[in-house]
Amino acid sequence: MNAHEFAAAQWTRATGAGVDPHEYRRVTGALASVDGWGPALVAAARAHLTRADQAGSTVSAGEHLLMAARWFHLATLAPHPQAARAAAEADRALGRALTVLEPGARRVSGDGFTGWLRGPGDAPATVVVVPGLDSAKEEFLDLASALLARGLAVFAVDGPGQGVLADTTTLRPDYEQVVGRVIDALGVPRIGLVGLSLGGYFAARAAALEPRVRAAATVSGPFRLDWGQLPPPVRDILARRTGGPDAARAFTGHVDLSALAPRIAAPLLVVDGGQDVIPGVTNGEPLARLAPHGTHLAVPHGDHLLGNARADWLPRLADHMSHALTAAPA
Known part of the structure; x- marks a missing residue:
């Protein structure tokens, strides 16, 4: 290229x-x-x-x-x-x-994560924004602004293998462990997750396995990955972020939400772009279908991360998180 x-x-x-x-x-x-x-x-x-x-x-x-x-x-x-x-x-x-x-923003760091907590101290809930394969907390500032505008607090995080931690740590599939430590560190009662790209898998997995998650959304998140079909550039990034080709192949084998999707009890919005077609990546429609409270928002002209169609999904996602978190029982 x-x-x-x-x-x-x-x-x-x-x-x-x-x-x-x-x-x-x-x-x-x-x-x-x-x-x-x-x-x-x-x-x-x-x-x-x-x-x-x-x-x-x-x-x-x-x-x-x-x-x-x-x-x-x-x-x-x-x-x-x-x-x-x-x-x-x-x-x-x-x-x-x-x-x-x-x-009033404050840095919060712990084992395998670091980020910034923003928003009012008396916010009704906090949304953790989870980046993906080669993204970071600095990429989704406009998403954070949309959530903040609705009165929510936002914790923009870098987890293992992401952002400022990419040089010293590697991606791990069991991201629910990271989310659990984030919730403990923040000490807030209501948590939502928004995951973007591979972060969508992390957020959905955490929503299935961490009972304190009250609402979730994914944007261009994979439902399943097939190492044999992934294009070389994606394989190369996975290898860099996981520690080598063997680790990347093993990591990819974990990315399958078939068994976990039915365990997601929280309201879930799954956003996909119709032009987001990457070989070896199954998009999120099965996740929305299998999750008990899942909704699928397909934007036909949207590409990966839907940067070309933000008006078609960003306000709806922010409203979904606000409504789900403020309506959820304590």
Whole structure:
């Protein structure tokens, strides 16, 4: 895949994450090869750090820091020697932004996870936003904003093998253990989960096995993975994030919600894009069908993560989480 093809493949993911489409075209249009992806996007991120330092208000500074966090994260989507440093800088920029914009936000870390808790201290419930195979807490800031706007608290997390932890830990299938430790650390009575891409599997699995989960939603989450059919780029990412090809194959074998879906007692919204067709990946319709309180939202023109169709699913997902969590019995 050449640089133009790679940039085109990441287009709706990047714009769905909130970067300016015109800036994206300027940054990626000059790439001569995919090898230049990481350095070019890191440079874009650092330009926003400079703007933050020169900003005339704390709000402007915070907004530039949030944009820097997005760019640093997107720089990690192609392998390069500074990917781990870019993930660390994304984490740092997000922390600086929240310190400026939301003084009440707090960092919460534990065994195998780290993230930021945002929102009112008296929120009726907290939603944990779970990233996927190569995403991170910095990618889904607009989703967090939609949930915060509905009065919910949000904990944007990096788990094992994700985001700032990707360089020191590996993905694990039993994500319900991570969710359990997050719930213990947050100490809040009502928890919802939103999982995106592979995070959809993590969220659905945790909803089936962790009884404290009161509501859940998945976006482009796999119901099942078939290692033999997965395209080489997906296999390569899995190998990097799990510790090698053998570990990746073993991990893939765990991704099957057939037996777990009927155990999900919480209200569940499953969002799929009709254009999200990846060989070896079974999309979420069977999950919604097998879950006792599952609803399937299919967006025919949506791609993976539906960055090209946010109006068709994001408000509905945020409303689903708000209604399910505030209506749930204590």
